[in-house]
Structure formats: C-alpha cells, structure tokens
Amino acid sequence: MSKPYVIGMDMGGTNTVFGIVDARGHVIASDSIKTMKHSKFEDYVEDLHDAVIRLLKANDAEDKIKGIGIGAPNANYYTGEIVNAANLPWGDIVPLAESISKAFDGIPVGVTNDANAAALGEMTYGAAKGMKDFIMITLGTGVGSGVVVNGQVVYGHDGNAGELGHLIVKRTNGRVCGCGRTGCLEAYCSATGVARTAREFLEIRTDPSDLRNLQIEDITSKDVYDAAMSGDKLAKEIFDFTGKILGEAMADMVTFSSPQAFILFGGLTKSGDLLLKPLKEAFEKSLMPVFRGKIKILVSELKESDAAVLGASALGWEAKYHYQDTVKPADVPLVTEG
Amino acid sequence: MSKPYVIGMDMGGTNTVFGIVDARGHVIASDSIKTMKHSKFEDYVEDLHDAVIRLLKANDAEDKIKGIGIGAPNANYYTGEIVNAANLPWGDIVPLAESISKAFDGIPVGVTNDANAAALGEMTYGAAKGMKDFIMITLGTGVGSGVVVNGQVVYGHDGNAGELGHLIVKRTNGRVCGCGRTGCLEAYCSATGVARTAREFLEIRTDPSDLRNLQIEDITSKDVYDAAMSGDKLAKEIFDFTGKILGEAMADMVTFSSPQAFILFGGLTKSGDLLLKPLKEAFEKSLMPVFRGKIKILVSELKESDAAVLGASALGWEAKYHYQDTVKPADVPLVTEG
Numbered sequence: 167m168s169k170p171y172v173i174g175m176d177m178g179g180t181n182t183v184f185g186i187v188d189a190r191g192h193v194i195a196s197d198s199i200k201t202m203k204h205s206k207f208e209d210y211v212e213d214l215h216d217a218v219i220r221l222l223k224a225n226d227a228e229d230k231i232k233g234i235g236i237g238a239p240n241a242n243y244y245t246g247e248i249v250n251a252a253n254l255p256w257g258d259i260v261p262l263a264e265s266i267s268k269a270f271d272g273i274p275v276g277v278t279n280d281a282n283a284a285a286l287g288e289m290t291y292g293a294a295k296g297m298k299d300f301i302m303i304t305l306g307t308g309v310g311s312g313v314v315v316n317g318q319v320v321y322g323h324d325g326n327a328g329e330l331g332h333l334i335v336k337r338t339n340g341r342v343c344g345c346g347r348t349g350c351l352e353a354y355c356s357a358t359g360v361a362r363t364a365r366e367f368l369e370i371r372t373d374p375s376d377l378r379n380l381q382i383e384d385i386t387s388k389d390v391y392d393a394a395m396s397g398d399k400l401a402k403e404i405f406d407f408t409g410k411i412l413g414e415a416m417a418d419m420v421t422f423s424s425p426q427a428f429i430l431f432g433g434l435t436k437s438g439d440l441l442l443k444p445l446k447e448a449f450e451k452s453l454m455p456v457f458r459g460k461i462k463i464l465v466s467e468l469k470e471s472d473a474a475v476l477g478a479s480a481l482g483w484e485a486k487y488h489y490q491d492t493v494k495p496a497d498v499p500l501v502t503e504g
Numbered sequence: 505m506s507k508p509y510v511i512g513m514d515m516g517g518t519n520t521v522f523g524i525v526d527a528r529g530h531v532i533a534s535d536s537i538k539t540m541k542h543s544k545f546e547d548y549v550e551d552l553h554d555a556v557i558r559l560l561k562a563n564d565a566e567d568k569i570k571g572i573g574i575g576a577p578n579a580n581y582y583t584g585e586i587v588n589a590a591n592l593p594w595g596d597i598v599p600l601a602e603s604i605s606k607a608f609d610g611i612p613v614g615v616t617n618d619a620n621a622a623a624l625g626e627m628t629y630g631a632a633k634g635m636k637d638f639i640m641i642t643l644g645t646g647v648g649s650g651v652v653v654n655g656q657v658v659y660g661h662d663g664n665a666g667e668l669g670h671l672i673v674k675r676t677n678g679r680v681c682g683c684g685r686t687g688c689l690e691a692y693c694s695a696t697g698v699a700r701t702a703r704e705f706l707e708i709r710t711d712p713s714d715l716r717n718l719q720i721e722d723i724t725s726k727d728v729y730d731a732a733m734s735g736d737k738l739a740k741e742i743f744d745f746t747g748k749i750l751g752e753a754m755a756d757m758v759t760f761s762s763p764q765a766f767i768l769f770g771g772l773t774k775s776g777d778l779l780l781k782p783l784k785e786a787f788e789k790s791l792m793p794v795f796r797g798k799i800k801i802l803v804s805e806l807k808e809s810d811a812a813v814l815g816a817s818a819l820g821w822e823a824k825y826h827y828q829d830t831v832k833p834a835d836v837p838l839v840t841e842g
Contacts, residue, residue, distance in 0.1 A: 250794075299661040313760065315658050322653075322762025323637040324798065329759040332792050337752070345792050414675070421667040422651065422760050424660025454670050454683050456588075460662065 169232040173218060174479025175266075176280070177201060177238035179253035182210075184218055185472075186227055187479035191291035193472055195225045207256040207265070215269040233274040234266060235481030237283025237474055242325035246277050246487050252344065267489035276485030280304070280474065282319050282328060284466075285312025287477025288429045292468045300427045301419055303330070303412075305434035308344070309352040309359075315423050331356070335415050355412040357434050360387035363404050375400035391437050405440040412441075413448030420457050427462035431473065435465045507570040511556060512817025513604075514618070515539060515576035517591035520548075522556055523810075524565055525817035529629035531810055533563045545594040545603070553607040571612040572604060573819030575621025575812055580663035584615050584825050590682065605827035614823030618642070618812065620657050620666060622804075623650025625815025626767045630806045638765045639757055641668070641750075643772035646682070647690040647697075653761050669694070673753050693750040695772050698725035701742050713738035729775050743778040750779075751786030758795050765800035769811065773803045 171194065175184040178201060185196030199217050204210035222228045240251040246263025248254065267275040278286075285302035288294040294302070294314070302312040309331030313320040320327045331352035332345050340349020341362060353359055364377055364385045376393045377385060377400065393401035416428055434441060446463055453461070466473060509532065513522040516539060523534030537555050542548035560566045578589040584601025586592065605613040616624075623640035626632040632640070636655040642648040647669030651658040658665045669690035670683050678687020679700065691697055702715060702723045714731045715723060715738065731739035754766055772779060784801055791799070804811060 297661075299665075315653050315660075316656060318654055320653050320761050323635075323764040324762055326794050327637075327760065327762035329762075329792060329794075332759050333756050334752070334790070347790075347792065414672070418671050418756075419760070421670050422665065422757070423658050424662055424665035424667075426661040452672070452685075454667060454685065456664050456667075 169230050171227055171230045172232050172479045172482030172485075173234045174475040174477070174482060175214075175234065175236040175238075176283070176474030176478055177236060177241075178280075178474075179239070182214060183475055184214070184221070185475040185479070186221065186225055186231075187476060187482075189483075191476055191479075193475060194227070195221055196475060197221050202255070205255060207260055210256070211265045211269050214266075218270075231270075231273060233276065233482035233485035234270065235283070235286075235478040235483075235485060236262060236266065236275065236277040237280045237478035237481075238262060238277060239280060241277040241279050243276070243278045243282070243319075243321045244325040246275070248277075263487045264489055267487060272488045272490060274482075274485035274488045276481035276487065278319070278321075278478075278481060279310070279312075279328075281310030282312040282321070283477035283481065284310075284431050284473060285314055285319055285429075285477070286480040287468060287473050288431075288466060289314055289317070290480040291476050292473065293429050293464045293466055294427065297426050299423060300425045300429060301330070301416075301423065302429045302431060303416070304432045305356060305430060306432040307356060307358055309356045313423060314425075320423075330415075330419060333415055333418065335411050351411070351415050355408055355415075355434075357387040357432075360390055360404060360408055360434065361385050363407055364390050364401075367400060367404055367407075371400065373400060377401060387434060387437075391440065394437075394440050402440065405437060406444040409441045409444030409446075410448040413445040413450075414452045416445075416449050416463075417452035417454075417457075420453060420461060424457065425461060427464055429464050429466055431466040431468075432470075507568050509565055509568045510570050510817045510820030510823075511572045512813040512815070512820060513552075513572065513574040513576075514621070514812030514816055515574060515579075516618075516812075517577070520552060521813055522552070522559070523813040523817070524559065524563055524569075525814060525820075527821075529814055529817075531813060532565070533559055534813060535559050540593070543593060545598055548594070549603045549607050552604075556608075569608075569611060571614065571820035571823035572608065573621070573624075573816040573821075573823060574600060574604065574613065574615040575618045575816040575819075576600060576615060577618060579615040579617050581614070581616045581620070581657075581659045582663040584613070586615075601825045602827055605825060610826045610828060612820075612823035612826045614819035614825065616657070616659075616819060617648070617650075617666075619648030620650040620659070621815035621819065622648075622769050622811060623652055623657055623767075623815070624818040625806060625811050626769075626804060627652055627655075628818040629814050630811065631767050631802045631804055632765065635764050637761060638763045638767060639668070639754075639761065640767045640769060641754070643694060643768060643770040645694060645696055647694045651761060652763075658761075668753075668757060671753055671756065673749050689749070689753050693746055693753070693772075695725040695770075698728055698742060698746055698772065699723050701745055702728050702739075705738055705742055705745075709738065711738060715739060725772060725775075729778065732775075732778050740778065743775060744782040747779045747782030747784075748786040751783040751788075752790045754783075754787050754801075755790035755792075755795075758791060758799060762795065763799060765802055767802050767804055769804040769806075770808075 186194040248260040298317040304310040311330035336349035341353035343350035524532040586598040640650040649668035674687035679691035681688035
C-alpha cells in the first residue's frame with residue numbers, strides 16, 4: 167500500500183516548522199521546535215525527531231509517511247548537506263539528509279534551500295500551479311530565488327544554482343553584500359536593503375520625513391512601509407528606488423529562461439503596490455521588446471506559515487536519499503525508496 | 505528499418521550550409537546555397553530542396569533521412585517560425601519548419617536559433633559532450649547564447665530563452681543595441697562591439713596606436729586583433745576591456761544555473777588569450793565565492809564550418825514537427841515521426 171502522507175520541514179534560524187501533508191497539499195497537522203536553542207546538531211535532530219513522532223502518533227500517521235522534504239538555508243539538493251549557513255550554529259558542513267533519515271529509521275529524505283522549496287511549493291500547490299517555466303523570488307532578510315525550467319527546479323551542476331539575489335546590480339561603488347562582494351541585488355532589494363536605503367536617503371538628503379523621528383540605525387523596512395502608507399514622500403521614494411532596481415534585475419533574468427511568470431514571496435511583498443508599481447514599470451520598460459507584455463508578476467497566495475512547509479513537503483514525495491547502515495542492514499526496516 | 509542519417513542546415517544571412525550527418529556526428533557530405541539571392545522565401549525553399557536532393561542522390565541517401573534540423577536566426581523551437589530576423593529579407597514571420605517539411609514530403613523538421621543549435625552540437629559532438637549543465641556563448645557579429653540545464657536546451661515558455669547577449673552590462677549611458685535598448689552585452693562583446701570600442705578609444709584617447717593609420721569608421725575586430733598581435737598597446741587594452749565586461753557578465757550568468765562550463769564559439773574566440781586572459785581573470789574575481797575555481801571556460805573544438813551543421817543536425821534526430829496536408833493525406837508518404 168502506498169503511503170498517503172509526507173512530512174515537510176522548514177528549518178529557519180529561529181524556528182523549525184514541520185507538518186504532515188497529504189497528496190492534495192493539505193497540512194493535516196503541524197508543530198514546531200526552536201532551532202537555535204540546540205548548540206549541538208545531534209540534540210537538534212533528537213528533539214525534532216521526538217516532536218515529529220509525537221505529531222504522527224497524535225494523528226495516527228506513524229506508518230503512513232512516504233518521505234520527508236526539508237527546506238533549509240544553504241541546503242544542497244545533491245549532497246543533502248547544509249553548507250556555510252550563516253545563521254545556523256552547527257559548523258560549516260551539516261549532514262542534514264543523512265542525520266534526519268537515520269533518526270527516522272532510513273526514511274527517504276530530500277533537502278534543498280528555502281527558496282527552491284518555496285518554488286516547489288508554488289508549482290505544486292500555489293500561484294505557479296500548472297506552470298513549467300517560472301522564477302520564484304523571495305524577498306526577506308535576503309533575496310532568494312528558485313528557478314523552474316521545463317517543470318524542474320534548476321539545481322545546476324553542483325546544487326548551487328538559483329542565487330539570483332547575488333546578481334550584480336551596481337558594478338561600481340556598490341553596497342557590501344554578505345557574500346563578500348559588492349553591488350548584489352540582495353544588498354538593495356531585501357528588507358535589510360530597504361532599511362539601508364532609508365539610512366542612505368536620510369543622510370544624503372535634507373527634505374523632511376517622518377523617518378527622521380526614528381533612531382536612524384534602528385529603522386526597519388516596516389518603519390519605511392508605515393511612513394509611506396501615511397503619505398511620507400521620502401519613504402515612498404525608497405520603495406520606488408527598490409522596485410526599480412528589482413524590476414530591472416528581473417528583466418535581465420528573463421533573457422535567461424523566458425519564464426511565464428515571476429512569483430514574489432516574503433515579508434517585503436506585504437508592501438503591495440508601494441513596491442509592485444515601480445517594480446512592474448521598470449520591469450516592462452527594461453524588457454527586450456520580444457518579451458514585453460507577456461510575463462506575469464504574481465505575489466504568492468500561500469499562507470506564509472504553510473508555504474514553506476508545503477514547499478518542502480513537495481520534495482518528500484520524490485525523495486531518494488535514505489540512510490543505510492551498511493554494517494547492520496537488518497536494522498533499517500523503513501526504506502521505502504521509489 | 506530505422507533511418508541512419510539526418511540533415512543539418514545552418515541558415516545564415518549570406519549562405520545556407522547543409523550536410524548529411526550520421527549518428528556519430530560525421531558529416532558524410534555537405535554543400536551550400538546562397539541565402540540572400542532569393543527575394544522570395546518560396547524560391548529559397550525550392551532551391552534549397554533541389555540542392556539537398558542532389559546531395560542525397562550523389563550519396564545514395566535518398567531514403568535514409570530520419571529528420572531535418574535547422575539552425576536559423578531568431579528561429580523558434582516551439583512554433584517553427586523565424587520571427588523578426590533582421591538579416592533575412594522574407595518578412596516578420598517566416599514559416600520555416602512547415603515550408604521545409606512540406607518541400608520534403610512531410611519529413612520531421614526541428615528548428616531553433618543558431619546559438620541553441622551550437623549548444624546542441626557541443627553537447628552531442630563537441631566540448632560539452634557528457635555535460636548536463638553548461639552555457640554556450642557565440643561571439644560573432646552579435647553575442648548569442650544557448651543554455652543547457654539538466655541536459656536540455658532551455659527554450660523558456662515561448663521559445664525565446666537564452667538571449668544572454670542582451671543582459672544589460674551598463675545601466676547608464678550604455679551603447680545603443682540592435683534590440684532597441686541600451687547597454688546590452690552584445691553592444692560591447694561582439695566583433696562589432698570590439699570595433700566600436702576601438703573607435704571610442706581612438707576618439708577619446710591621444711596615445712599612439714597603429715590603428716590610427718586606418719580609416720576609423722572601417723576598423724574591424726580583425727584589425728584590432730592584428731594590431732594587438734604586433735604589440736600595439738591600445739589594441740591590447742581594447743581586448744582587456746572586452747574580456748573584462750564579458751567575464752563579469754558570465755559571472756552573473758553563473759548565479760542562474762551554476763553551469764559546469766562555458767563553451768565559447770565564433771570568430772572572436774580566434775583572438776585567443778588576448779580575450780581569454782582578461783575574461784578569465786574578471787570571471788573568477790567576480791564569481792560568488794561558492795563558485796570560484798569550479799567552472800571551466802572552454803573554446804569550441806568543432807570546425808566552424810561543421811559546428812553549425814552538426815548542431816542543427818542534432819535537432820533532426822528528435823524532430824517532431826512534420827507537415828501534413830490535411831486535404832490529401834495520401835500525398836504525404838514520408839512521415840516518419842517517432
């Protein structure tokens with residue numbers, strides 16, 4: 167009998183959310199544990215395992231899980247490892263797929279980074295349902311991306327494809343980026359980027375703004391949003407600036423894969439037309455003529471809490487990796503590959 | 505009995521070269537006709553048909569052709585049409601696949617643009633043999649590209665993917681490009697772009713150069729190459745400038761698909777290290793750290809005359825489109841789909 171559920175896990179720096187998901191994309195039940203409180207990865211895996219088992223027992227689903235899909239920062243689809251994740255405390259290389267599969271007696275596990283997981287979620291259950299060519303852009307603390315071509319997530323030869331937040335949008339005097347270079351899209355169009363723009367604008371310019379009532383170093387993208395919504399001109403211009411850069415960069419992305427649509431996701435999309443209007447204008451204007459008027463820009467319709475779990479869960483259905491104890495194969499009864 | 509050959513056709517603005525190709529990538533025989541002398545597309549197709557039939561007869565291959573693959577400027581893989589090709593005289597939309605298949609009694613025909621055909625050729629017979637993720641860059645009069653992901657050419661949702669010659673490399677005061685915008689890679693790193701750089705350098709600067717002995721408006725990339733090879737400093741700097749822009753743009757392309765390699769092809773690659781040295785330096789320096797030292801930059805090893813025909817022929821093996829006369833199906837005996 168084929169198993170009716172998968173588990174989707176969204177591992178963030180603060181929380182790890184997980185849920186039992188059925189084939190139609192319903193989250194049957196979900197729960198979470200704290201990620202950061204575990205200074206040792208082994209303790210984290212043990213806690214996560216116990217919490218998942220509790221959830222499975224409570225929902226009578228212990229023997230019904232086909233696989234586990236995990237979205238995690240810098241997780242590599244091919245190796246199953248987390249590599250150099252800045253906001254996780256467990257060292258440079260974390261054997262994520264291996265450890266989770268082992269903890270769950272060899273169940274198949276698939277991992278990828280959070281933006282790719284989001285793209286899978288949109289394709290399977292969300293705004294990109296039925297699309298074979300689209301680009302997912304996540305606008306959060308950073309700018310992430312998941313590229314789908316011919317119905318497949320593009321992982322590249324080493325699992326590191328889809329780093330469009332690190333396209334260079336400013337070649338000279340660009341802002342320093344977390345990746346060690348300067349001028350990356352992420353340094354301008356993430357939530358953090360919006361806050362940096364606010365600080366730059368306030369320092370360089372002299373026109374009045376409600377934002378001047380705040381401690382300049384504490385300003386967040388939310389502050390800029392609130393000010394813009396109450397009509398603050400400078401705050402609106404910050405969104406114009408952000409949207410223009412993102413729209414121009416997205417027009418460049420089109421020359422690569424000619425997608426049917428972009429799906430935008432993450433905190434910054436809550437700014438709505440403040441961001442989307444200048445973004446769409448710059449996008450259309452910057453496109454090669456052959457692409458104009460043809461490419462949709464959509465905002466994810468998935469609930470933010472569900473989207474990450476759903477996206478990761480999509481990976482669970484086709485997960486291939488499973489831990490095998492080569493010394494005592496008889497101890498690995500739950501292998502359910504295929 | 506399965507048919508042992510395909511026909512590959514490379515349609516250029518001046519000549520159309522075609523060849524009979526076997527499954528191992530040997531060009532059994534080839535010939536060409538003039539493209540431009542036909543002001544009517546129907547006449548061109550008729551001439552091409554007659555010339556191909558002559559070649560088939562001469563090689564006893566009339567009943568041995570599985571399909572025809574065609575690389576042509578702006579040819580669309582999905583529609584089989586040539587759309588808005590600037591250097592062809594037959595109007596905005598040319599029904600290429602349909603007309604050729606009809607002329608050859610319904611034989612399956614596959615078409616794509618020349619850069620995608622080159623990518624297929626490299627993957628099937630050339631430097632990218634065995635690679636599943638690479639990017640082909642053609643450096644000729646323009647800059648073309650063919651992107652291969654998971655072993656498949658990326659066509660995008662409408663067949664227009666892979667226009668990386670039109671990535672914007674200069675956002676302000678960029679050069680006018682043939683696509684109607686400004687600042688495109690092609691305006692800098694094509695053979696024409698090199699000549700434009702030469703003219704700009706000679707006008708702006710005052711240092712001596714052999715290039716000053718030439719009529720400034722007639723300077724070609726070949727002139728710049730010759731001067732650089734005889735030690736001309738300014739000519740060398742023109743290649744440094746070109747290589748740096750191309751290397752930086754290629755580093756941006758990597759964030760998209762994390763390719764195993766770039767394959768460079770076309771006239772400008774003959775400049776060798778004059779171009780490749782500054783290109784590779786800028787490329788490595790501009791890459792995100794996670795990609796450094798991992799991505800090959802290769803120059804095509806296929807003979808230029810063969811490469812285009814071979815690339816197009818690769819499309820012939822899997823060509824699906826074939827003309828069917830719905831009024832008189834009995835007149836279409838050569839349908840060999842599958």
